[in-house]
Amino acid sequence: MALPDLHSQAKFTQCVPAQSIAAGATVNGADVNAIGYRWMYFVVNLGAVAATGAGALKLQAGSVSGTYADVAGATLAIATDDDNTTKVIAVDLEANTGPHYRLVATGGSGGATLASADAICIWSKDTTAGGAYAVTAVDVTW
Amino acid sequence: MSLPDLHSSIRVCQNIPVQAIAATTTVTGESHPVAEKQYIHLRDCYNAYLVVSCGDIASAIQVKLQHCDDISGARPTWIDVSGATDVILASEDNSLHIYQINLRGREDGPYYRASLYVGGGAGASTVGATFLAAWPKDNLLGGDLAMTAIDATW
Numbered sequence: 001m002a003l004p005d006l007h008s009q010a011k012f013t014q015c016v017p018a019q020s021i022a023a024g025a026t027v028n029g030a031d032v033n034a035i036g037y038r039w040m041y042f043v044v045n046l047g048a049v050a051a052t053g054a055g056a057l058k059l060q061a062g063s064v065s066g067t068y069a070d071v072a073g074a075t076l077a078i079a080t081d082d083d084n085t086t087k088v089i090a091v092d093l094e095a096n097t098g099p100h101y102r103l104v105a106t107g108g109s110g111g112a113t114l115a116s117a118d119a120i121c122i123w124s125k126d127t128t129a130g131g132a133y134a135v136t137a138v139d140v141t142w
Numbered sequence: 143m144s145l146p147d148l149h150s151s152i153r154v155c156q157n158i159p160v161q162a163i164a165a166t167t168t169v170t171g172e173s174h175p176v177a178e179k180q181y182i183h184l185r186d187c188y189n190a191y192l193v194v195s196c197g198d199i200a201s202a203i204q205v206k207l208q209h210c211d212d213i214s215g216a217r218p219t220w221i222d223v224s225g226a227t228d229v230i231l232a233s234e235d236n237s238l239h240i241y242q243i244n245l246r247g248r249e250d251g252p253y254y255r256a257s258l259y260v261g262g263g264a265g266a267s268t269v270g271a272t273f274l275a276a277w278p279k280d281n282l283l284g285g286d287l288a289m290t291a292i293d294a295t296w
Binding site for chain 2: 017046047114116
């Protein structure tokens with residue numbers, strides 16, 4: 001079975017640009033419209049994190065872009081020893097209503113947290129049926 | 143056709159943790175303390191993607207891909223992959239850049255890392271880099287190279 005290239009089946013969205021999140025501050029990620037997709041993954045790149053006080057990641061969903069509510073149980077702590085690690089979070093888009101989502105990141109209370117977060121939406125239902133949801137523009141191929 | 147979950151066919155590897163890179167400074171995947179996570183062996187995969195996430199960019203960032211054939215020594219030799227370079231402009235604050243690395247038939251590697259150079263003159267730039275390596279060959283044959291650990295499923 002020939003599998004397609006990832007980028008022809010996936011939509012990449014920058015949710016939280018790389019930044020230093022101040023102690024205790026909250027950053028609301030950009031909207032991800034996941035309509036038509038089956039799974040969404042958040043890839044969170046952490047640099048130096050707050051030395052004290054755990055930070056947190058949580059998922060919010062809404063029926064329209066710009067209006068969101070917390071998804072029950074969808075939280076993950078950023079521990080004080082999570083420096084220079086990656087968090088990978090899977091979101092089952094058939095178990096959530098969405099279709100708009102955003103990731104909310106809160107820095108630990110004891111200092112700044114360096115972080116970025118991207119979303120990867122995959123397996124567009126329409127693409128498997130020959131549709132045209134292939135949407136990731138690759139900057140260049142090496 | 144039943145399509146697999148992404149995490150059963152891909153590995154996610156942090157290459158450069160998010161950090162503020164000072165002007166006229168180069169950060170490579172191996173220079174950070176978590177060295178064992180900073181490069182990735184990709185020969186078993188079909189495609190890889192270097193995903194560079196930028197925040198505030200003070201000066202243009204030169205992105206390069208480097209390869210190495212043996213990382214067992216104390217000072218492995220990393221070589222620029224010919225032609226594998228790009229420039230992210232200072233005006234591209236808060237942007238995401240995706241570089242596809244076609245691994246079919248390559249003779250370089252099998253270890254790769256990113257190199258980010260921030261130009262001079264205007265302060266630090268905040269950026270991080272992650273590798274996504276897709277479709278491990280063995281996975282298609284029923285192997286178990288699927289190796290992305292999911293921290294949470296929501």
